[in-house]
Amino acid sequence: MKTKIYVLLLSLLFSVFPFGGEAAYLTQVSDQVSRHAPSTASDHLITFTTPSGVHVPGRTMVVNFPATFNKSTVNYTDIDFSHGPVTGYETVETLAAAPGVGVWGVSWSANDLIFTSPTDSAVNEISPNDKVKIIIGLNAVGGDAQIINAASTGSYPVEIDGSFGDRWFFALAVTNDQVNVDANIGVDVIAPTVQVLSPNGGEVWYTDTVYNITWNASDDVALDPNPIYLYYSINNGSSWNLIASNLANSGTYAWTLPNINSQYVKVRVSAQDSSANLGSDESDNFLTIRPRQNNGTTSPLWPDGEALAYMEEQLRLPLLDGSGWAYPGDLIKTPEFTTVYLFGYDGMRHFFPNEKTFKTWYYDFSKVKIVSLDELVKLRLGKNVVARAGVALMKSETSNHVFAVAFKGVLHRIVAEEASKKLYGPDWNKKVKDIPDVFWGDYKVAPKELDGEAYPLITLISSFSSNYVDSWVASVKTPYPLGTVFKYPNKSEVYLLTVEGKRHFANEYAFYDNEYYWSSVLEISEEYQYPDGSKINFREDDLNNPYYESGRK
């Protein structure tokens, strides 16, 4: 009985687990590619040995390529198919898009490259243990298309199977496979070495004055006879303006500064060697260029040209750390006190009443220079700095009256909250800064009040300054005081309202150079139109110097 059971189990075992030979594995499977690089066309030589061979019509051999390989341009004309017992090239088959008499069909089905045996296939169409060679790409006779590797690196498995009965796998590597090797014989490919010595950042230079640009330049072989090119930029290197070209490598050039006003200036020195290699260096940090001229206005406290330079040399104070000087126009303080002063061109120090007033002019305290108390007290106290026009609304600590600030500390009272909302938006109250009563006397309150309606501009200014005389101001109406920084809705241009009209900031560097910040920009209705004034291209001392606004000019 037990014997019968074992025999039964044995029979069951044989029926459930068939022994090898029914579906054999391919051997010696490989694919020799010409390139592994991603997204690169590659030739393929697929080789395998088939234990079973092919013996009847319509049998398929299928190569299952990865979906990420681009096979779209490859067809049977780009493929050679052969087999044989030794090399695999003994019998070269004729291929076509579909099988026929003596012809193998080659077609794609999605990612499957399918070889279908001829319609008249007989036993040993491909003999058992024949080597099979599949050439795909330019190495095939007449081949002019290749499979494109996947875009991503990695190892991609490929399966060969089909109804002929055998199957196995191989893998394709997609990876960087090339090295470009360079060498040089007698050709100079090394650019000259250049170092800008001056200006290298931190300097304050004045227009219409001669300053020396200095540099070092050398080359491993030889510099061009006149190798030096000098440039300056006022936009942190976005564009460069030529100063001089084809200069000798003397190491110095006397530069008469152009009429620009910017604190974002850099100088570039380029040197060319005898093989036309170009080396360059730029100022490490920004140079400030300020105008000598006073924009045509006159003032005994604002001398022009050399007189100003002389005055600055006379007035300058040594910095506490010995690293340089504080000049008129700079912010100064001492280590002992928190008070910040504006070093005026009148040789006096002008006091910022509080941080709120300071921040109508400057974003932070990073530009403040430290001098000793002994040096500071050499400067007499001048008038206090007033808030900047157009940046904030002001009120005293003891009154609810809110004022708009125009140039030179002129205040226009805004008569009602409705007017404040109309002119400065629903969050107008966030713009209001308190001024201690003790400093209220630094300002002048204009008789003309703002009620949200537009008035002839001249009515806003004529009672305060005989300097503001221009033909257009009588005809243009505005509800906003001079000094307002504004833009129109859905427009990118930013303007400053001045006696010239609306002056357009030429670019963001002109905007930053004049110490304005985006939070200062008021969006106003397009019903308020002003004639175009001159563009603001650079820093203008009339616009960004608290000294002027304190009524010193």
Next chain:
Amino acid sequence: MKVAENKIAQWFLIGLFLFSPFLLNAKMSSGNYQIFADGFMDVGGSDMNSANYMMVGGGGEVGMGLSDSANFSLRAGTPAIDREPAIGISLSSDSLDLGVLSSSSTSSVSNSLQVFSNSHGGYVLKVYGQTLTSGANTIDEIGAVAQASSSGTEQFGINLVANTIPLIGGAPVLREAVLDADYGTINQFAFTDADTVATAAKASTDSFTVSYIANIAGGTASGLYQTTVTFTLTSNF
């Protein structure tokens, strides 16, 4: 007698389970691995490695490996292939500069090359490319037969070992790979298109340093010379 017959049948059945390589023509997989080929009869085999490595053992398997005859071919057991077939090749840089060449000294530069294949058939690593060229001018490649570096003679060549003349390259870290003699001899360099530089007979992971040397003669034309060297890996699964 019946008892004896039963025991014979018992032992035959046990033996059948132990020694018959079941060819289940299907993939086996889980969330973490996939076995492409069958064969789970591996009794006491060696090289049972971690999840990151291959199982290449097969002790206890009768006739492990390839069994070929005129009428059939059999790949028995786990060692045939135990996970997704994979190969890889990695170059540490895609551009090298030999600098300014001189007839009085050898210029050399190197990068690293790693090769991987989990196929039991191993791999063949070949190098393709032409010699250094500048327009119509070339620097002679050393050719398929290795030579020592010789200043004053036009030479462009590579090898995959640590050299002393010139001092370039590092010792290869080889698991199964064998360097071709022309590319694997210290201070000997070769280069010709489609040359085999290394082979492995088994699954292997190998690291090489490929050193490039160039020498020129006194009359070698000046210019910027360039070439592109391509490595291909063909694995036998």
